[in-house]
Amino acid sequence: MSTISPHAPASEAGYLNQDAETRTVMAEVPVTLPSTPKKSKQQTPQEAIDEFWSKFTTKAPGKATTVIPHNEYAEKAAKRSTKAVGTNTQISYEEAAAVCKAKVAKIVKECRRVNQKYRDPHFDLEIDLKWGSQDTLESLCNLKENTDPGFRPKSVKRVVDIFDDPKFYIEGPTANDVRQGRDGDCWLLAALCTLSNKPSLIERLCVARDEQVGVYGFVFHRDGEWISEIIDDKLFLTKPDFDESFLERMLWEDRERINSEEQYRKAYQSGSGALYFAQCEHENETWLPLLEKAYAKAHGDYAAIEGGYTGEGIEDLTGGVTSELYATDILDKEYFWKEELMKVNDEFLFGCSTGMWGVGYGERKGIVELHAYSIMKAVDIDGQRLVLLKNPWGKGEWKGAWSDGSKEWTAEWLLKLNHRFGDDGNFWISYDDLLRKYQAFDRTRLFGPEWKVTSLWTTLSVPWTLDYHDTYFTFSLAKTGPVVIVLSQLDDRYYRGLEGQYRFEMNFRLHKNGQEDYVVRSISPYCQNRSVNVELELEEGEYTVLLKIDATRYMDKLPIEEVVRNNARDRRDKLVAVGMSYDLAHSKGKVIETPEEKKARKEAEKRKKDKERQKLKKEIMEGRRKRHYIRVKDHAKRQEKKAKAKAKAQAKKAAKAEKAKAKEASKEETGDAKDQSLESEKEKHVHVVSPAPEDSKKELGSESSTEPNVETPSTESEKPAEASKVSEESKVDETPTPSKDEVKDVKEKPTAEGSESTDHPESSEKAADEKTPADDSKDGKPKPVEEGKEKATEDEDEDSSSDESDISSVSEISDRELDIELEDRANAPSPPPPPPAGAPEEEPDEFESNPWNAVATVGLRVYYKVSDEDKDKEIVKLSVVRPNPYAKDKEKSDKDDDEEEEDKDKEPKSSKGLDIDDSSKDATLVGNNEQRKKSIMSLIPPTN
Known part of the structure; x- marks a missing residue:
């Protein structure tokens, strides 16, 4: 043991002390050896690509059709959507209006019974504002970073407390009534401006109301059918109540007033100007803010209706079909003017917008970028083609040719066009400037009572590769005529927050059966992705509609299951309300098994079960054959050992007999009587102790103690017979004799499940049979065999026949045994997970843990004109064709590649x-x- 000298250098002492500390620390902390990185397997480029795609795309695509537990309402709605039945386009509206009127009547009766105004428990603005839940203002957040819409209303009051003399309509709803509030729903207000051009369109939306009770009933078009919505008369205001705002009250009471509170109310909380969201131009008109509230409730909240397209708004308010047109794509501008724009407010409604690509900002000669306008009128007077536009803001106008105060205007033109200058949002623009300044047009086809519609929905998995889908629609047209074909997806605005990570864009192609070329294909819009359509004249016949759906995944959005988990505790009421809309919407596309699919599924299940039975049978029989093979080899070895032992015993007997003969002969020659008597006594003693059995006597030729001269077969003569017997035994199995290691592997391998225990040879019997007298000798010479053991060897030979019967054949397993084995395997518990390996596992592949899983619910609607005599006929029969995986499975089993x-x-x-x-x-x-x-x-x- 060495010690450190007190005079040692400081560096040396420090080094030693440091080493001691290091050793101490290493003793206290467990040593972790660095693991060697796992070597990646070598793959060819093609193998690497194939493996990537197998992980990128899920093998089990799917989407939640319901998010609310035990939702029986969605199941009932799904049953109603399974059949495609042609109905008049007005039937759905009439049914929704009748339901809405019944709801309002019941609520009015209930409220009058208890003498209370109606308060909407599902969309209560006052509780939402006072308690700060924000359910009526904010959608469910499905972004990784929470966003705030920035709505900050200060108070809530009823219509009668806001307006001095409230009137739902004052001289009817007009475009001049519309004023946009603090919500970004200019697209909706532009749609309302467009509707105001055609009489009775806006009036059709509010079907029932009781202004005294404070209840209003509206109807809107949603995913191909009309729905009803009920609201109360509470509205958000921009200023807080007088009693609840200390700052506002202090500023207002800077001087003496007779009634400060009443004057404050009249200044800040009275009339249309006090409303936080949309408002009418007239101080006492109420239809616009109430309609906007009902539309917001139908979509979940006010944030859900921020941003949109005028065409989609017109669809929701009229039940029409909107096409997105682009100024640069118009082939014949003359035809577009005469056959489309000139029919505005008759067969079509039009809107236009700027900033189609979303990169513009500000305004160009008064035209606001990223803004929607409505086309009010188109005229062709004295060679001038002019269009009247409306800005839903109620201000902000075009500053070019034919704008207010421009040089083109004269007193004559003012009379011809009935125009009045003023910044009211109404302005005229020439047709050429319209095409130059506005990039996109929304054209909505209106359907009258002469139109019928047939619709059907389905759900399909969208592959990553863009191609026409295996699922497609077919329909038959019984009569030639004009047809409008619409392919649409669910409007995810109604369940904002639960739309998922994928955005879908659709296209379709129309084929007439029997023709190789297609008839027409839809044009994919740049902006609106809710639906695509074509309008054309079709001949009667059978048609196929192929679908092409493009999915884009946004990873910054959360999947539906995570949104549900994040909001289940804190925003239960909001999740229930939005989740119910989600469930009812997706119930339309619920795939219900057809009788043909059910039959194919049962046949596939039967084929699968038969395949499992055959596999199990093969496995069990293979195990039995292996064990039979080993038993045959063991039997051959035992027989060989028995033959050798028997040959040795017979040879020894023969030697003893020769020796006895020699002794007897010598005794006769010498005449020694004493020796002769002793030998006789010895022979008697041997025969008494070990009497030979009957079978043994027969084999030895009836050997007895009194006949010493009996001849016995020699060892050489016995060997050929035994060898031939062994060779015959070995012919039971033609498989070549395995080596010792092979036999050991087969013996140690676990037997197949379901095999009988009697098939196993007993190990103790093997051990007993394998041990022979020859094995007991150390020097290779056989030990002398005692007479008792010699006889036991002969006795073993008697059981050879029974031993042979045990290995005669391999028994075939019965069907009942297979059924029991399959049942046992199905009920067997799953094996425990393997223990963790010492080396760190490879990190999971990002695509394998989160693969491509895009599922879309789409519907096809076919509108067609019918005459009076064809109103009761079924002109269109629509169906969906889905790929049958069970049928393909059958084809694969019946045919080769x-x-x-x-x-x-x-x-x-x-x-x-x-x-x-x-x-x-x-x-x-x-x-x-x-x-x-x-x-x-x-x-x-x-x-x-």
Whole structure:
């Protein structure tokens, strides 16, 4: 043991002390050895790509159809949407209006019974503001970073407390009534301005009201059908109540007033100007703020209606179908003017917007960027094509040609157009300037009572690769006529926050059965993605509608399950309200199994069960054959050992017999009587102790003690017979004799489940049989065998017949045994997870843990005109065709791969997978030169 000298250098002492500390710390803290990084397996580029796609796309796509537990309402709604039945376009509106009127009547009766005004328990602005829950103002947050819409109303009052003389309509609803509030719903207000051009359109929205009780009933169009919404008459205000704002009260009472509170109310909380959101121009008109409130409630809250497109708003308010048109895409501007714009407020309603790409800001000659306008009128007078536009703000106008005060205006033109100058949001613009200044137009087709509609919804998984889907619609048209085909998805604005991570854009292509080329395809809009449509004249016949859906995933949004988890505790009421809208919306696309699909599923389940039975049977029989093989080899070894032992015993007997003969002969020659008597006594003693059995006597030729001269077969003569017997035994199994290691592996391998325990050879029997007299000798020479053991060896030979019967054949397993085994396996508990390995596991793949899982609910609506004699006829029959995985499974089991590839080429849909303007289509043309030429020529339209 060394010590440190007191005169040692400081550096040395420090080093030693440091080393001691290090050793102490290392003793206290467990040592963790650095793990060697796991080597990544070597893959070819193709293998790496295939593995990536297998992890990128989920093998079990799906989407929650309900988020509220035990929701029986969604199940009832799903049953109502399973059949496509043609109905008049007005039927749905009439049903919703009747329901709405009944609701209002019941509420009025109830309120008058208890002498109380109506208070909406599902959309109570006052409780929401006082308690700070913000449920009527804010949507469910589905972003990783919470966003605040910034709504800060200060108080809530009823209509009778806000307006001195409230009137729902004053001279009817007009575009001049509209004033936008603090919500970003200019698109909705522009739609209302557009509706005001056609009489009775806005009046159709509010179907029932009782202003004294304070209850209002509205109807809106949603996902192809009309719904009703009931509200009370409470509205948000911009200023707080006099008693609740100390600062406002102190500022207001800076001088003496007769009644400060009343004057404060009249100044800040009275009339349309006091409202926080939309307001009418007239101080006492109330229809606009109440309609906006009902629309906000239908969508969940005021934040849900921020931002949108005028065309979608017109659809929700009229039940029409909107097409998105672009100024740069108009082929014939003359036709667009005469056949479309000139029919505004008759067959169509029009809106226009700026900033289509969302990059503009500010204004251009008075036209505001990222803003929606409504087209009020189009006129063609004295060679001038002019359009009247309306800014929903009620101010802000065009400053170019034909603007207020421009040089184009004369007194004559003011009379012709009945125009009045003033910054009221109404302005005229020329047709050419309209096409230059506005990029997008929303054209809404209106449907009268002469139109019928047939609709059907479905849910499908959207693959990452953009192509026409395996699921498609088919319909038959019984009569030639004008048709409007609409492919739409669910309006996720109604359940804002639960829309998920994917945004879908749709397209479709119309094919007439029997024709190789398609009839028409939809044009994908740049902005509106809720629906796409085409309007054309169709001949009677059978048609197919192929779907192409493009999904875009936004990872900054949370999936639905996380939004539900985050809001289940803190915002229960909000989650229930929005979740109910979500459930009812998705119930439309619930996939219900058809009888054909049910039959195919049962057949597939039967095939799967039979396959499992065959696999289990093969597994069990394989185990039995292996064990039988081992038993046969063990039996052959035992027989060989028995034969050797028997040969040795017989040889020893023969030697003893020769020896006895020699002794007897010598005794006779010498005449020694004493020795002869002793030998005789010895022989008697041996025969008495070990009498030979009957079978043994037969084999030895009836050997007895009194006949010493009996001849016994020699060892050499015995060997060939025994060898032939062993060779015959080994022929039971033609498999070559395994090595010792192979036999050991087979013995140690666990037997197949369900095998019988009697099939196992006893280990003790093996041990007893394998031990032979020859094995007991150390030097390789056989030990002398005692007479008792010799006889035991002969006795063992008697059981050879029974031993042979045990290995005669492999028993076939019965069907009942297979059923029991399958049941036991199904009920068996799952094995415990393996213990963690010492080395760290490889990090999971990001796409494997969160794969592509886009699921869309889409619907097809077919509008068609009918005459009076065809009103009761079913002109359109609509159905959805889904791929049947069970049928494909059957085809795979019945056909080989080559036949399956040939059938794929014969399928009608596979040849339509690409558009005509897709260069890849050229490579899909199959057949000889004549067939390819025929396919190419079929794409050329016929000449008249």
